[in-house]
Amino acid sequence: MSKAAIPSQLDTTILAETFRLLGDPTRLRILFFCLDEPRSVGDIAASLDLSQSLVSHHLRLLRGARLVRGNRQAKQIFYELADKHVSDMLVDMAHHVCEEQADD
Template identity: 60%
Template sequence: MVEDQAIEIAEIFHLLGDPTRLRIVTCCLEEPRNVGEIAETVGVSASLVSHHLRLLKATRLVRADRRGKQVFYVAADEHVQKVLKDMMDHVAEQHREAP
């Protein structure tokens, strides 16, 4: 892997590498969720959610869609879902090896 690829891919991993941000992404993985919903589900302030969503949107991990006063966010594409699934498999495997 060359430097440029590494930087680009690492940037995405880095975004998923924060617990709050990861929960925000998984929260709007199945269907679009507005900021208030996400904040309540994750258990943090709307302000913090908004800050994180700005980063996620900038790297196109989520897309925004305003409907009236609310803004709905949804995870970008199916690759993210696959990545998350593989990672959950990895963690599950770990636990099977060392319970």
């Protein structure tokens, strides 16, 4: 019990599913872009130089995994990270990758 508990195979699958979604550069860029404040789909597409369709497709996947949530505001829909959980995770990871680089 001193050591970390090894997740069940089911938990591992769920965890892997989340990692898999984070494992795409385009999706990660979208997530980081929505980290500080909610962003409209058009804003995401324009700022990240992506097609509107592509952004929508990725947001669909991220929504399905409860990683982001969107609020309609008139014609636009503003997406933000689903909860502090997700954003903390991203921020931590961003820090880790910086240390990794300094380490190598």
